[in-house]
Amino acid sequence: MWAVPAAMCVVTPEEESVARGAQRPSGARRTAPRSTPKRKHQDNSGLIPVLARAVREVEGAVKRERVVPSTRTKFQAIALLVREERARIKVDTTLNEARRGEELKRLDGIATILAVTAARDPRLLALIADEAVVSPEARELRREMLLDAGFEVPEEAEPEPEGPREPSAVEQRQVVPQAVISRQMANPFLEPDYDAVRRPPARPRRLAGWELIEPLLRSFEYGGEAACMTLPEPNGTRVPPGLELMPHQSRLVEAAAEGHRTFLLADEPGLGKTAQALLAAQAADAYPLLVVVPNVVKTNWAREAERWTPAHRATVVHGDGEDIDAFADIIVINYEILERHVGWLGSLELGVRGMVVDEAHFIKNKKSQRSQHVLHLSEQLRSRPWAPLLMALTGTPLINDIEDFTAIWQFLGWIDEEKPLGDLMEALEETGLVPSDRGFYAAARSAVIEQGIVRRRKIDVAADLPARRIADVFVELDDAAGRSIRDAERALARRLVNRYRKALEVRHGENVVEGIDHELVRQVAVWETTKTSEKKSEDNVFTMMRKLGSAKGGAAADYAAQLARNVGKVVFFAKHIDVMDAAEELFTQRGIRFASVRGDQSSTARQKNIDAFTNDPEVSIAVCSLTAAGVGLNLQVASNLVLAELSWTDAEQTQAIDRVHRIGQPEPVTAWRIIAAQTLDTRIAELIGSKAGLAARALDGSDEEVVADVQVEMLVALLTDALSSSAPVLA
Known part of the structure; x- marks a missing residue:
């Protein structure tokens, strides 16, 4: 207004x-001399x-x-x-x-x-x-x-009636379920709770005029101690009969009970973030609670809410929300349909007092619609005269770049587009440092962490969790598909070498490097990943990975079938639909019952398949999409999984493994990676496993080198080997 x-x-x-x-108060004396009385404004x-x-x-x-x-x-x-x-x-x-x-x-x-x-x-x-x-x-x-x-x-003058305004495209897609209208009519005079009102943010003093967002991000790029805010000791958080919280979970819930209201909960996958968020909301009385999640875990969140906080009803929004319970305490909605419901979810009449964003790395691109809707809802909640509970949950807050932090921090209200806000700015002011001072980066990192970053590793807080290992199974591709893949690799190497040599030809004498110019090699590799091939018939690194998955898919399915016969339930992960289809066909031929978890399923169908795999002893294998089922699911009924295709990131591979290796798993976990021998598959496997991820450096205090882009590194290695070789591949 x-x-x-x-x-x-x-x-x-x-x-x-x-x-x-x-x-002046009655009886107060003048402090100025009588000879120079203060003149009244004329x-x-x-x-x-x-x-x-x-x-x-x-x-x-x-x-x-x-x-x-x-x-x-x-x-x-x-x-x-x-x-x-x-x-x-x-x-x-x-x-x-x-x-x-x-x-x-x-x-x-x-x-x-x-x-x-x-x-x-x-x-x-x-x-x-x-x-x-x-x-x-x-x-x-x-x-x-x-x-x-x-x-x-x-x-x-009386306003003239305006003609009907053409609604925008976004407005046309928005809906207000009838149940929500009923709730609003039942609560027409929602009285805000002013007890938790926050003081107005102080204006920056010493740091006024300094660019601060970039230094804050850079402070995490250099690593440091493990990133976890100071948390209180567990205080016996009450949970329903038959359930038990681990100490690390209780400490976060206790922090919410003591009044902390913003958390980036970045525990490693499998450490029970869902239970922590639900119990924190209960401790903070943050109801109605809005939970925004990927579609694949929507139903699971409602089940977990019923399990951990049975006194608070949960409702799941499907489609236009025609069947929701608008009087429920917990509203679960997926990113894909948030646009249709953002209007009533952010309304003052509904009065949402808590918001949880699961798999919060989904909002890292602030230009995307889902990120804009999430940030808009957060801004609305933070403008109210109460302090909302805001929680961003993700085991992988950083995928490719330290800038992935910014959208999450903005959702939590720690920063806006230009500067730190509120308590974070106060904390930076209290350091007594500016970005040019020695020690600012360490102090700034600590200040951000204390705003609510909570990161725990399994090795530190779940010592009783069984071990896990990654075992590589190499398969030989001696058929026509294997020969085609090796031919494509040689063609790719020749194309990279030709680009490298053409680039050398235009260089001047003073810029020529003896031997291999490694800087130019990397430039050629980056160009290959960002530019479209001149000929559509040419294979690039992505089409080759798809061919590799198809070529070794049969061997991967056969290995999973053998495991199921010998060790019990198995989870089979693949990236591409054709690999999943081929595996399911093989299982059907061999009389092995399986459940399928894919991205194109409805949440009801997906949950039905997960329940079948979990509860039916005759269902031996869960065939899962690496992207659709790699987050938020609990598949610990199995202790063996097969990775039929490699991921481009260690984080995605780890997410998949942690569907099985999590709290409550009684058995050691083995992830069997199927790798095509003597192909690029081998090199990619080495790159994924050789270096720590970005999150390890930024949040866990690791000092290992970070490989942020496996595609580029793989092409660098391929081109370097080709330039060093006199093999006929370069002829």
């Missing part, structure tokens, strides 16, 4: 004295004296704790006029600079009293929030004050 004047954020003695004029005409009298009336009412509706109306009208008068004075060409500065200073004094008054009665803050509506009474009082100040105010 309208913004709070900047002066309402800070109160200084000088400003307060300007606003109060000569007003200009008592205009709007400012009217506002000054009115603001003192509001201040007096608040001090006497006699705030009635008319007081709130007057507060809103004054604040509105202060902003309007400030804007008018700034553009008034009849005023000289001295007079303009004097008038603005008087307005600052009035704004200061408004700020102090609002601090005494936080309910007044709702009247100056961005979404606050100016009441008809406040509009009328504003008009009367302008008349008292000598302004000519025309009668407000």
Whole structure:
């Protein structure tokens, strides 16, 4: 609606004295010499004296704790006029600079009293929030004050009825389920809880003018100690009968119970983040609780809510939400349909007090629709006069770049597009350092962590969890498919070498490097991954990986079938649909019952298949999509899994393994990676397993080298080998 004047954020003695004029408590003595008494301002005409009298009336009412509706109306009208008068004075060409500065200073004094008054009665803050509506009474009082100040105010004409406005494309897709309308009608006067209202954020002082977002990100790039905020000791969190929390889970719940309200919960997969989030919401009484999740785990979240917090009903939003329970405490919705429901989910009538974003790395691209909707909802919640519980859950907060942090931090309200906010800015100010100082980066990293980053590793907090290992199974591709793949690899190597040599030809003498120019090799590799091949018939690194998956898919399925016959239930992971189809065909031929978990299934069908694999002893294999089933699922009924195709990131591979290796797993876990011998598959497997991931350096304190782009590194190695070789491949 309208913004709070900047002066309402800070109160200084000088400003307060300007606003109060000569007003003193009864009996107070003058401190200035009698020979130079303070002159009363000679200009008592205009709007400012009217506002000054009115603001003192509001201040007096608040001090006497006699705030009635008319007081709130007057507060809103004054604040509105202060902003309007400030804007008018700034553009008034009849005023000289001295007079303009004097008038603005008087307005600052009035704004200061408004700020102090609002601090005494936080309910007044709702009247100056961005979404606050100016009441008809406040509009009328504003008009009367302008008349008292000598302004000519025309009668407000009745607004002419506007023709129907064509709704935007986004609005056309939005829906409001009938059940939600019923809930809103049942709660037409939702009273906010003002007990938890936060103080206005302080303006930056020493750090004003410094660029801070980039240094904050860089502070995590260099590593450091393990990234986990200071958490209280467990205090016996109560859980339903038959369930038990591990100490690391209880500590986070206790932090929420003690009042902490923002968390980036980045525990390694398998350490029970879902239970921690649900119990933290219960400890913070953050209901209604909105949970935004990938589609594949939507139903699972509702089940976990029933399991861990049975006193709070959960509802799952499907499609247009026609069958939801609008009176439930927990609303679970997936990213894909959030656009349709963002309107009513963010409404003041619903009054959401907590928001959990699962697999929060899904919002790393702030330009995507799902990220924008999540950030919009977070901003709405944070603008309310209560402190919402905001939790971002992800075992892999960083995939390719340290900038992946920014959207998550923005969701949590730690930063905006330009600067740190609120408590984070205060913490940075308290360090006494600026980005050019030695020690700033370590102090800044610590300040961000204490805002709510919680990262624990299995090796540190789950010592009783059984071991896991990754075993590579090499298969020989001696058939036509294998020969085709090796021919494609040689063609790719020749293409890279030709590009490298052409680039060398245009270089000048002083830039020529003896031997292999490794910088140029990397440039050629990057070009290959970012540019489309000149000929569509040419294989690139992505099509070759697909061919590799298809070629070794039969061997991978055969290996999974043998495991199922010998060790019991097995999870089979693949990236491509044709590999999954071929595996399921082989299992059918051999009479092996299986369950299929794919991205194109409805959540109901997917959950039915997961339940069949978990509960039916006759269902031996779960055939899972690496991308669709690699997050959020609990498949610990098995202790063996087969990775039929390699992922491009260690994080994706780890996510898949951790569907099985998690709290409650009684058996050692083995992940069998099927690798095509004497192909690029071997090189990719080495790259994935050789270096620590980005999250390990940024969050776990690892000092190992980071390989952020396996595709590029694989092409670098391929081209380097080709240039070093005299094999006929280069002929």
